[in-house]
Amino acid sequence: xxxxxxxxxxxxxxxxxxxxxxxxxxxxxxxxxxxxxxxxxxxxxxxxxxxxxxxxxxxxxxxxxxxxxxxxxxxxxxxxxxxxxxxxxxxxxxxxxxxxxxxxxxxxxxxxxxxxxxxxxxxxxxxxxxxxxxxxxxxxxxxxxxxxxxxxxxxxxxxxxxxxxxxxxxxxxxxxxxxxxxxxxxxxxxxxxxxxxxxxxxxxxxxxxxxxxxxxxxxxxxxxxxxxxxxxxxxxxxxxxxxxxxxxxxxxxxxxxxxxxxxxxxxxxxxxxxxxxxxxxxxxxxxxxxxxxxxxxxxxxxxxxxxxxxxxxxxxxxxxxxxxxxxxxxxxxxxxxxxxxxxxxxxxxxxxxxxxxxxxxxxxxxxxxxxxxxxxxxxxxxxxxxxxxxxxxxxxxxxxxxxxxxxxxxxxxxxxxxxxxxxxxxxxxxxxxxxxxxxxxxxxxxxxxxxxxxxxxxxxxxxxxxxxxxxxxxxxxxxxxxxxxxxxxxxxxxxxxxxxxxxxxxxxxxxxxxxxxxxxxxxxxxxxxx
Amino acid sequence: xxxxxxxxxxxxxxxxxxxxxxxxxxxxxxxxxxxxxxxxxxxxxxxxxxxxxxxxxxxxxxxxxxxxxxxxxxxxxxxxxxxxxxxxxxxxxxxxxxxxxxxxxxxxxxxxxxxxxxxxxxxxxxxxxxxxxxxxxxxxxxxxxxxxxxxxxxxxxxxxxxxxxxxxxxxxxxxxxxxxxxxxxxxxxxxxxxxxxxxxxxxxxxxxxxxxxxxxxxxxxxxxxxxxxxxxxxxxxxxxxxxxxxxxxxxxxxxxxxxxxxxxxxxxxxxxxxxxxxxxxxxxxxxxxxxxxxxxxxxxxxxxxxxxxxxxxxxxxxxxxxxxxxxxxxxxxxxxxxxxxxxxxxxxxxxxxxxxxxxxxxxxxxxxxxxxxxxxxxxxxxxxxx
Numbered sequence: 001x002x003x004x005x006x007x008x009x010x011x012x013x014x015x016x017x018x019x020x021x022x023x024x025x026x027x028x029x030x031x032x033x034x035x036x037x038x039x040x041x042x043x044x045x046x047x048x049x050x051x052x053x054x055x056x057x058x059x060x061x062x063x064x065x066x067x068x069x070x071x072x073x074x075x076x077x078x079x080x081x082x083x084x085x086x087x088x089x090x091x092x093x094x095x096x097x098x099x100x101x102x103x104x105x106x107x108x109x110x111x112x113x114x115x116x117x118x119x120x121x122x123x124x125x126x127x128x129x130x131x132x133x134x135x136x137x138x139x140x141x142x143x144x145x146x147x148x149x150x151x152x153x154x155x156x157x158x159x160x161x162x163x164x165x166x167x168x169x170x171x172x173x174x175x176x177x178x179x180x181x182x183x184x185x186x187x188x189x190x191x192x193x194x195x196x197x198x199x200x201x202x203x204x205x206x207x208x209x210x211x212x213x214x215x216x217x218x219x220x221x222x223x224x225x226x227x228x229x230x231x232x233x234x235x236x237x238x239x240x241x242x243x244x245x246x247x248x249x250x251x252x253x254x255x256x257x258x259x260x261x262x263x264x265x266x267x268x269x270x271x272x273x274x275x276x277x278x279x280x281x282x283x284x285x286x287x288x289x290x291x292x293x294x295x296x297x298x299x300x301x302x303x304x305x306x307x308x309x310x311x312x313x314x315x316x317x318x319x320x321x322x323x324x325x326x327x328x329x330x331x332x333x334x335x336x337x338x339x340x341x342x343x344x345x346x347x348x349x350x351x352x353x354x355x356x357x358x359x360x361x362x363x364x365x366x367x368x369x370x371x372x373x374x375x376x377x378x379x380x381x382x383x384x385x386x387x388x389x390x391x392x393x394x395x396x397x398x399x400x401x402x403x404x405x406x407x408x409x410x411x412x413x414x415x416x417x418x419x420x421x422x423x424x425x426x427x428x429x430x431x432x433x434x435x436x437x438x439x440x441x442x443x444x445x446x447x448x449x450x451x452x453x454x455x456x457x458x459x460x461x462x463x464x465x466x467x468x469x470x471x472x473x474x475x476x477x478x479x480x481x482x483x484x485x486x487x488x489x490x491x492x493x494x495x496x497x498x499x500x501x502x503x504x505x506x507x508x509x510x511x512x513x514x515x516x517x518x519x520x521x522x523x524x525x526x527x528x529x530x
Numbered sequence: 531x532x533x534x535x536x537x538x539x540x541x542x543x544x545x546x547x548x549x550x551x552x553x554x555x556x557x558x559x560x561x562x563x564x565x566x567x568x569x570x571x572x573x574x575x576x577x578x579x580x581x582x583x584x585x586x587x588x589x590x591x592x593x594x595x596x597x598x599x600x601x602x603x604x605x606x607x608x609x610x611x612x613x614x615x616x617x618x619x620x621x622x623x624x625x626x627x628x629x630x631x632x633x634x635x636x637x638x639x640x641x642x643x644x645x646x647x648x649x650x651x652x653x654x655x656x657x658x659x660x661x662x663x664x665x666x667x668x669x670x671x672x673x674x675x676x677x678x679x680x681x682x683x684x685x686x687x688x689x690x691x692x693x694x695x696x697x698x699x700x701x702x703x704x705x706x707x708x709x710x711x712x713x714x715x716x717x718x719x720x721x722x723x724x725x726x727x728x729x730x731x732x733x734x735x736x737x738x739x740x741x742x743x744x745x746x747x748x749x750x751x752x753x754x755x756x757x758x759x760x761x762x763x764x765x766x767x768x769x770x771x772x773x774x775x776x777x778x779x780x781x782x783x784x785x786x787x788x789x790x791x792x793x794x795x796x797x798x799x800x801x802x803x804x805x806x807x808x809x810x811x812x813x814x815x816x817x818x819x820x821x822x823x824x825x826x827x828x829x830x831x832x833x834x835x836x837x838x839x840x841x842x843x844x845x846x847x848x849x850x851x852x853x854x855x856x857x858x859x860x861x862x863x864x865x866x867x868x869x870x871x872x873x874x875x876x877x878x879x880x881x882x883x884x885x886x887x888x889x890x891x892x893x894x895x896x897x898x899x900x901x902x903x904x905x906x907x908x909x910x911x912x913x914x915x916x
Contacts (some may be wrong), residue, residue: 085627125677132679137660139678188626188635190653202650212650216627217634270537445659446589446622446708 011315014042015061017199017276019206021150025285025318026093029248029326030219031257031263034097034101035206035241039063044233045160049075049114049122062274064197066133067227067237074126077174077229078110078155081138082131084222085186086244087482091329095477098240100224102456102480104182105136110155113173134225138181144376145179145455148401153178153371154472157228158234171225174471180374182483186221188212197239205272205307206280210241220244254325256403260316267315271307278307280316291319332527337420338363339455343481350489351436353442355381355482358429359459361422368400368465370474372458373416375391377487378437379409379454381414384444385433391428397421399426400465409437419465436488444490454484575837577691578730581684582607582839585620585666585901586709588696594778595769597625598639598650599697599785606792607693611841613872618669618684620656622698622708632775639781641771641788655681663713670721683732688729692739693838697785700740702763703749719749733826738909739784741766744820756803756826756833760784761817768816783815785843796866797840804830 021284022034041063052075060068071079080100089099099482101107102141109126111119123146131138159174166312191212195202224240246453247258260267284290294311296303305316320326340360347353361367375381383404388395407414422428445452459479467473492498584607604619626637626648634645649844656665668674669684686692699706702713714778718736723732736757738746743759760767760782769779770786780787791809795801807830810819823830832903834840 128675128677129679132655132681135655135657135681137658139660185624185627185658185824187624188648188650189652189655189657192651192653212635212648213633215635446710 008135010522015063016040016042016276017062017272017274019272020278020448021206021209021280022097022283022315023318023500024097025256025258025290026244026285027285027329028092028330030093030244030246031101031258031318032093032097032244033263034244035210037435038236039234040230040234041068044235045229046112046235047075049112049118053527057069057073058487062199063235064237065458066205067197067225070126070129070133070300071227071235072123074129075112075114076109076122076126076227077112077159079126079130079225079227079331080109080153080156081105081107081134081136081226082222082224083136083184083186083190083292084220084242085216086218086220086222088220088480090340093244094487096242098224098242100480101220101222101242101475102180102182102457103182103483104453105138105182106180106455107138108153108176108178110159110174110176112159113175119175119177125177130225134193135394138179140182143411144413145181145374145470147178147405147413148176148375148457149178149372150417150469151419151462151472152372152417152460152478154226154435156226156475158231158232159471166338173327176471178374180455186223187216188499190223190242191215192391193240194225196223197237199274200272204268204270205275205278206266206268207506209260209266211264211266212392214245214263214265215241218243218245225370231456238360240490248326252438256326257317257319261317262317267313268307268310269313271310271312275307276379279297280305280307282316282318285466288301288320290320291321293319309346337479339367339369339459339461341457341479341481343457343484345434345484345486348388350487351438353434353436353486355434356429356458357431358427359420360424360427361424364424366424367422368419369421369422370417370419370460370462370465372460374413375407375416375454376413376452377409377411378452379414379438379486380407380415380435380437382433382435383416386430387432388420388428388430389426395428398423410440410443419462421465436486438489441491441496444493448488449492451485451487454486456480456483531774543733549896562731570643574832575691575733575834576689577837578689578849579616579686580691580693580838580841581616581618581686581693582612582693583618583620583669585694585696585698585779586663587620587622587662587713589623589708589710591623591625591628591630592778593623593699594637594776596697596699597621597623597780598637598694598781600646601637602639602781602785602789603695604652605649606789607839608839610782610795610839611797612746612835612839613841614653615681617653618655618682618840619653620661620666621654622658622661622770622834622837624657630777638773639786639805641780643775647729650667658804659708661707663707663711663717664708665816666713667717667721670730671724672728684730686725687731689732690730691777691838692725692731692734694734695737695739696746696877697739700742700746702742703745704737705740705746715749716747718746719751722750722755724750733828733837737788739767739782743767743784744818745820747820747822750825751820753825755822756838757822758821759796760815762820767816767853784819792839795835795839797836799834799836799840801835803833803835806835819844879886 017037019035019037025034026032039062045243058068058072058383074246075405082100082102083105084103087103088096107127108131109123111122113119114122116282119186125136131253155175157172185209191210195207195210198207200207203209215393221243226240227235245263247256247262248254250262251257267466280291282296284301284303292303292318298304305314307314338361341357341364343355345353345355359371388398390398398421403417405415420428460474461476584600584603586596588596600619600621607617608614623630626635633643635648637648638645639647669682672684674683696705699709704712706712724735731754733754733756734757735746735851739760740746740760740764742765744762747759748759768783770781770783772778773780791806807821812818
């Protein structure tokens with residue numbers, strides 16, 4: 001079966017754009033909001049890298065052309081890119097609406113097999129193209145950052161069977177490439193091209209709230225581009241923007257009252273006419289008297305505003321009338337996350353360290369998790385020093401399965417992917433000794449003294465650890481740890497110049513003396529007696 | 531020998547037609563002397579597109595002013611009409627979303643923060659660690675990998691006017707990138723020469739704001755380059771002012787002077803480089819800003835600032851063509867315009883002069899000379915072949 005990407009003009013009209021905004025007041029007085037813009041290109045599918053030519057005519061209506069061309073050129077079936085800034089606080093903020101909250105840039109793609117070297121060259125191509133599209137510096141996501149994790153990044157959509165084979169399993173024809181760049185900045189230059197991918201840009205609808213001056217002041221913010229293929233539907237691109245703003249910080253009275261105006265400095269003036277569906281949902285908190293205006297249609301405790309029927313300008317405000325000022329009393333009772341992770345790298349010296357990870361099972365039943373650690377080659381794990389303990393007791397039996405790819409110096413990163421069994425209400429703790437490599441002079445970044453950021457580790461809760469996989473069957477929400485900053489042995493960069501200066505001085509002194517003695521003749525000079 | 535004869539015979543056979551063509555060309559020149567002279571005496575630029583490469587080569591928060599310098603230029607060239615697709619902006623660090631920035635998403639270049647240079651519509655093409663000497667030279671010379679996107683390429687041609695602005699910390703014949711590596715005056719000169727050889731520019735304007743900046747253009751040797759720098763050898767370039775809330779200097783004196791001047795011009799301005807360079811003075815810039823124009827063959831008073839800072843190509847408004855067949859579609863497309871055309875024809879311009887036949891500039895002696903030449907040559911050829 002050969003799926004072709006072109007589709008009839010009549011079907012183009014069935015392209016569908018929907019947008020939604022989910023607002024959730026958090027327990028610590030902050031407000032999380034998630035913007036989702038979804039465009040479905042109906043009945044389209046990714047290009048087969050072998051059988052389809054690249055120059056088949058394309059027809060785009062509301063699907064972003066610039067992104068569509070990249071997907072087609074490099075025959076990408078599924079593409080995910082997130083650019084986040086800050087650390088998602090699972091403890092106080094709970095589970096994020098959109099799971100991919102790893103700090104910095106993270107990108108992964110599922111690509112259909114297209115012959116030798118095809119996958120890696122297409123990966124380089126798509127990385128460069130997307131970095132140009134979104135003004136991100138992803139070209140530094142070199143081979144040193146690229147991995148193919150087995151479990152943590154399953155395809156979110158379907159993978160089309162691209163050509164007849166005796167393998168009925170489509171999964172064997174697909175390859176995953178994943179890379180993350182934790183030190184990537186996110187700023188207005190990323191939001192500008194992001195907005196240009198939307199049919200209404202930022203001029204109307206929910207996207208008009210995306211004001212860079214407010215968003216980049218948020219305690220946490222992140223944007224995402226997710227492309228996937230859905231069988232019998234088509235190619236779907238989901239653009240997300242997630243932000244956690246702190247109304248208490250803005251308020252002179254320390255009140256946690258918030259509104260679209262106070263959070264984004266804007267109200268919605270008009271709906272986006274292209275949007276087939278445009279909704280705002282407000283998840284009301286349960287802890288205090290809470291007032292929402294204007295009045296909304298309630299569904300299962302969630303206030304829903306339909307932008308097609310709303311009155312404009314629309315400015316939704318959330319108020320806690322009984323509260324004069326907000327004081328956050330943290331109690332872990334409210335913590336909704338069933339699994340929490342902390343990761344630290346203890347630096348005994350500049351050359352060695354110890355990675356310590358605790359995975360805490362907050363629920364009262366046994367859970368399984370897949371853990372993923374991808375670190376660039378300059379951190380080398382000593383796998384034989386892996387120690388798993390629970391309450392100080394060694395528990396090597398809790399390691400259910402382990403997949404490990406050692407690093408290749410100056411090239412591939414380490415991939416450490418165990419599956420652990422977590423006993424109920426216990427903290428599993430594992431440690432491993434690491435060695436920090438001595439980099440070449442030119443491998444250091446310009447600000448070498450700052451150190452290197454290590455990508456966040458990923459924890460994926462799984463139901464059944466024994467499922468067979470060429471492609472991960474686990475589709476639960478990933479949990480990201482914070483990034484780590486590593487201090488590598490850093491040379492004194494002016495040292496070569498000092499050495500050159502000193503040796504040449506010494507050589508000059510030595511040479512000059514010898515030269516003098518060899519070439520000069522010392523003779524008595526008769527001075528005339530006056 | 532035989533081959534040689536064959537070639538000669540071929541030439542002989544073709545000679546009459548060649549001569550005829552030559553003669554016609556000669557006659558044609560006779561009737562169009564004036565436009566040709568006019569064309570070659572043109573003082574305005576012959577470019578058809580504009581590009582800008584704006585480089586801030588400094589990293590770290592305390593170099594805020596260098597980011598602001600480049601962003602100020604970015605705002606100005608964008609305001610004067612160069613689209614984002616023709617601007618390559620290189621910023622070695624991110625100050626707008628830096629955690630030390632009290633005003634997230636904003637970069638200001640003046641005390642009191644009156645004008646936000648970052649705005650909500652900006653595209654930074656190279657940023658952070660990507661701003662390297664290698665990438666800069668690859669960008670100029672076009673020697674990039676196949677997969678490098680269009681936004682990171684300088685897609686200029688021989689009709690492009692290119693504006694290159696650089697700022698950072700420098701010294702005698704070098705400019706530091708990221709406080710880590712240097713580009714030398716020779717590197718830039720060679721890159722520009724390569725651009726010239728590859729027909730990657732028509733004219734190039736180089737501006738640099740750094741200490742001892744004038745040394746950076748001293749090594750140029752390629753044609754059609756106009757260059758200016760903020761300070762001469764052994765001289766520092768200074769920052770202009772601090773903002774107390776930002777906490778660091780926000781712009782350099784030279785760039786501030788340039789931007790203040792450019793604020794006064796718009797897309798249709800006729801301001802020229804001579805007037806602009808004459809505004810340089812030690813009292814405001816606190817260094818001796820220099821100009822190098824020996825490689826540039828147009829006169830500075832004929833060179834408009836908008837030839838480099840603006841994105842508007844020359845538009846010539848022609849008289850309405852005299853041919854009635856051209857007049858036809860005008861009537862169809864725009865009634866009002868056609869009406870105007872009719873008025874113009876009926877009132878002021880005599881129909882006689884609009885006729886394409888009987889070129890008035892054709893003098894008798896040329897015609898005679900041409901005919902005589904033709905006859906003579908045909909005779910000579912005939913005799914020779916016979």
